[in-house]
Amino acid sequence: MNKNNKSNDMHQKQTSCISRRAALKTIGLGAAVSGAAVVHGAVDSSPTQGIDFSDMVGNFFQDHYKKMSTDEIREALARLERRYKVLYDAEIKVKNLPPLNNVLYGYALNLNKCKGYRECVKACTEVNNQSIEPEIQYIRVLEMDRGSMNLEESNHYYDDSQEVPKDGKFYMPVQCHQCANPPCVKACPTEATWMETDGIVVIDYNWCIGCRMCINACPYWARRFNWQAPVLPKERINTDTHFLSNRPREKGVTEKCFFCLQRTREGQMPACQEACPTGARVFGNLLDAGSEIRYVLENKDVFRLKEDLKTDPKFWYYTD
Amino acid sequence: MDFKAFISSILLLACLSILPLNGLLAEEGIPSTRSNPEDFEAAEQLSDPKAVLKGVPAFSVDDRTPFLESLDYYPCTDCHGEDQPPNPKVRTLEEEHDTVKLVHGAGRFWCLTCHDTQNRDNLVSLKNQKITFTDSYLLCGQCHFQRQKDFFYGAHGKRKESWRDEKKLTNCTECHNPHVPQIKKRPPVATPKVRTGLKPMKTVKHASEKPWSKSH
Secondary structure (H helix, E strand, C coil): CCHHHHHHHHHHHHHHHHHHHHHHHHHHHHHHEHHHHHCCCCCCCCCCCCHHHHHHHHCCCCCCCHHCCCHHHHHHHHHHHHHHHHHHCCEEEEECCCCCCCCEEEEEEECCCCCCHHHHHHHHHCCCCCCCCCCCCCEEEEEEEEECCCCCCCCCCCCCHHHHHHHHEEEEEEECCCCCCCCHHHHHHCCCCCECCCEEECCCCCCCCCCCHHHHHCCCCEEECCCCCCCCEEEEEECCCEECCCCCCCCCCCCCCCHHHHHHHHCCCCCCHHHCCCCCEEEEEEECCCHHHHHHHHHCCCEEEHHCCCCCCEEEEECC | HHHHHHHHHHHHHHHHHHHCCCCCCCCCCCCCCCCCCHHHHHHHHHHCCCHHHCCCCCCCCCCHHHHHHHHCCCHHHHHCCCCCCCCCCCCCCCCCCCCCCCCCCCCCCHHHHHECCCCCCCCCCCCCCEEECCCCHHHHHCCCHHHHHHHHHHCCCCCCCEEECCCCCHHHCCCCCCCCCCCCCCCCCCCCCCCCCCCCCCCCHHHHHHHHHHHC
């Protein structure tokens, strides 16, 4: 009897062993299959698409930008460049320019000059590798009624078949104002966004978890979220990119205007200023007493949006 | 005479004695309160239109010569040379340059106000000084002096290329046609797409009383 029971037990044990073994085998096979699928790029912009194991490990352990050493940043840039080569089949260079010394960027916009052409919007999307479907644009040009400052009733989607400026309207472009007291930085739970020493509020796209608290916090509605995987056609890719600014982003991160820091930290004007046909935009260094932005602030009637919220934005509007 | 009348006449003489008599004295060496025109800075502009650039941050504008050389009619002195003496009579041109409409100044000036009568390859200031086409901002600034000051310091016009390196500005004529300076209307760049999944919001007119929230 005992022997029978024992053999029965043994038989049962063997059966469960076999089933466990079978189960593990299936899982392993499944992992291998999905791994193969990953390697062959079947999944669209999956975080592990097309990169080898060491890059995967490197990405997993990549620290916050502010905490990385120079070597770690260099490795992170190399990993990004490899990943972009697979994703976009383009030689995208990711650089890491530090902020310039004794520079605090400021921007002013002449409301008498802005005619609502939206050339700034277009130039920004051409330089900064933004998704075209769904369309992401950092600058929002509001068509406002003359004699009012009613942002809520302004028209953002004014038609491109009618000529501008329309009678009785004025045009006010709004983008990230790089506030000195930014509510988005306060709202971010992971500190993925912060203000750099040259005044630009930047985002570490690898650290952003996509919670969208910053979008909610911004009173100017300056931030954009990648609800879907961004679509960036090859002909629109700008290969000169920066880690904190215009490198191609992925699904699930927030982005916004960054005063074209890949250009401005090299002394160039931001794309919007360069594109404006009427010269309504004035950009420069607030710490340089002889700059154009300082002349505008000291000599013209300037105002900032939503001043009562004490966000201390670095974007002023003025009139002639 | 009264004692009173005597005293008042003495006082009157005393008052009269302290009257300024500068202008009445013809002798040299006595300082004049009349000002000397040569002491004023504005007098420098009598000699050089570029005097207005004194103290202005250094900048450069694009040379206009390549553009001029691309024009059919340049150099102007090919026609306006010795064979064709200048006709300074103010009139509407009918034979040549009749396609140029001047919608500037409401009839207060005409072609030769800005174009040099003696040498049509240049422009001319109101004080009859030569201004090249490259320096045309000096000419515009004669009337539009407030705009010119804004232009020099950055609140008007556009700074090109760099915000910190060599300052390059747009010249007036890069945006404004000097004959018809008004900026024409044009259609804007394509309307932005409404965000995925949303419909465009209907503008709701609120019955609001605050002046900044009223829409017309």
